[in-house]
Amino acid sequence: MLGEETPLEVAIIGGGIVGLMLANGLIRQQVKVKVYEQAQSFREIGAGMAFTANATRCMELIDPAILAAFRSSGSVATSNGDAQDPNDYLRWIDGYNRHYTDDPYYQRMLYKIDAGYKGFEGCRRDQFLEALVKIIPPGVVECKKRLDKLGQKGMEEKILMEFCDGTSAEADAVIGCDGIKSRVREILFGQGNPASYPHYTHKVAYRGLIPMEKAIQALGEYKARNQHNHIGPNAHLIHYPVANQTMINATAFISDSEDWTDDKQMVVPASRHVVEDAFAGWSPCVRALASLLPEKLDKWAVFDVWDYPAPFYNRGKICLAGDAAHASSPHHGAGACMGVEDALCLSNLMIQVSESIRKDAAIKGRALSVAFETFDAVRRGRTQWLVNSSRRVCDLYQQPEWADETRWVKAETCFEEIKDRSLKIWHFGYYGMLEETIQGYRQRLKLLQVAPNGHG
């Protein structure tokens, strides 16, 4: 059926991971899809990304070809599991205190959560994107198309998209997958509205790669070869092995009470000494690791939509998904996973819409609008929770109590909550979501059809 004329035309704004996954999912449902991407090259920042086992199952449900593309792009389990225990773990370790004067390098393990076998799979973002583009038919993705305006007239009329290059296009529905700086979001909520933009989380991140043998000298073999999150007052440092255990990827997150003045420039050059200063009073292991970072680093301002979340994810036949809807700080490592769940929800909604249209072509616009309202109802709670939760766990990692011996017990009581929050992400009931989605869509459509001013 692929390529055959279909009555449903959907435009996706943004050719990132979520936009391309969704495009794949819709094409599989015989929806006519166009993806408009403003750029052709992808920035190095955020170059590595990981998906939970749960999110990879969602990928497969959208389209088995997506999972195949992910695996072909060189995805690897992030654990260093051995035959005895091949599972992935998240580990939190005391990065601040020296518990024994005779062994200053000793760091107390605070908590560990078992994420299961292949609990996380990591990949390089650019390689995954490349693999995703390969499975999309030619002509679907149009690059160098920066969205300028959207015109939504009558419910049963096409939406007009105007691009910054003066061209325009039409579609039955528009899904904004255009990331944290989403133009679709700005159009929906209005220029100047704080809900249109991400805001500073008052955390900065510094990321660097460190050769494995040097990391082992600083941390010891076990810590270097396995994911660890060194936590302490007002900062934390997380690292895991990459590149087939030849390097570790280390990221320091540091609290910043100042404002971030330049909203356009979220990444600025910085020097290693700033990181070394921030960890000055910390465990010698953490200090040794900080000293191994490259001398010139990027300082990355962490932005999210926590302060002013979206009041709704759709208006009529225009919808937001992925970071455009719910850009999160990275402390759960699950921002992209939420986008995968979004794409799964939306592709299943489009199956429903296609079915509705087959029965009655005249309700296309209302069916699409009802689909997006259902998406909003099903997805907004969980995804905005993730934004809040990511902030919350960062606050818990960076509790000032870690620096106060009399408050250590208090600080450690946070891990029950951190476990619950992690499990809510990892053990997501996607079949339950799909059931809720389909039922929600059908109920809303029925209500619309029996309403006195509806057709049907």
Place this chain on the structure above:
Amino acid sequence: MLGEETPLEVAIIGGGIVGLMLANGLIRQQVKVKVYEQAQSFREIGAGMAFTANATRCMELIDPAILAAFRSSGSVATSNGDAQDPNDYLRWIDGYNRHYTDDPYYQRMLYKIDAGYKGFEGCRRDQFLEALVKIIPPGVVECKKRLDKLGQKGMEEKILMEFCDGTSAEADAVIGCDGIKSRVREILFGQGNPASYPHYTHKVAYRGLIPMEKAIQALGEYKARNQHNHIGPNAHLIHYPVANQTMINATAFISDSEDWTDDKQMVVPASRHVVEDAFAGWSPCVRALASLLPEKLDKWAVFDVWDYPAPFYNRGKICLAGDAAHASSPHHGAGACMGVEDALCLSNLMIQVSESIRKDAAIKGRALSVAFETFDAVRRGRTQWLVNSSRRVCDLYQQPEWADETRWVKAETCFEEIKDRSLKIWHFGYYGMLEETIQGYRQRLKLLQVAPNGHG
């Protein structure tokens, strides 16, 4: 078998709800139990209490006689369910804002969670205690016994309890169920140690009963007859019908930035005007309700163990349970439910200990110690989470953002978290807990018996 000589003697300090439930559970396991209670009368404060459906199932598992006592004490479902929808709900309503100028009495419903049929059952504390005492054989509860000292010598020797009246007694193990001001806790952690005492949560509560017809005038019929939690900046007011719908019980919780200077006196007299002042800018419904409170009220300082939680719940054969271990603020309404879960865990541990002793009477002390270590491992995470979570939901109810129209959307994103936290309490897997308890006990005992300096 009841009353027959058994080899196991356990003393319970404190004859509150948890202590008496536990006594029942242990007696059912043929354990020789003594309960030492410092007083005979019970204070009016905290006079009403409610248990989740989950906690009533735990009661039944400890001893069906406990549930029967609860029901016989006049417990009633707290809902006002009708034939169409008999379920219990928690409801959060905007207590602060006037959304329509032409209808100042309109209050927006913010969120609702379905707690199921008979989701909560309420009773009067004094009546439940009386019913519990009735099912305990005579001679088990000794009143006017205020604990002074505990002496724990060798692991296989008896523990000596010395009381303030100069008398003393011995037991194989001591379980402190002596509430928020626990003496057993103070003995375990040491006088002057902040972990020995509860601390001020910086919230004060004012409670009063209001006749139903007056409440209906203030709130309207539906709100008056059903539980509602009116939330807003730095305060909230919760009410539900009592006394067969003839009255409502209203409690106002108000933030207090000051310290509470008198640790001995947690309840002081106050006047209604303080409450009226605190809600001065609020919805006319909330103000009307506040004006119906009795003119003379008790001001109750809310204390908990959030600041300095217990580093452990047992030392050898001395153990803490219920509020003595984890006194919480009341914002989940689940403090007593945690104590019921504790009692269920401990009674099942005593079955294990009795079995161990039947095989080898010489390991009694170590078996008890292992049982309490298992209790600590199984129960500390969840119960300290509850203390934190109760603080957290209060902070969410009292977000300053409720008073800032541009932040309402942000404030409302809290409910996904509040739902998760409520479900964690309501849907507790007690069979899973018992399995973990029994396995944990057996593993620890095994380790002890194969250890080089152990016997076995």
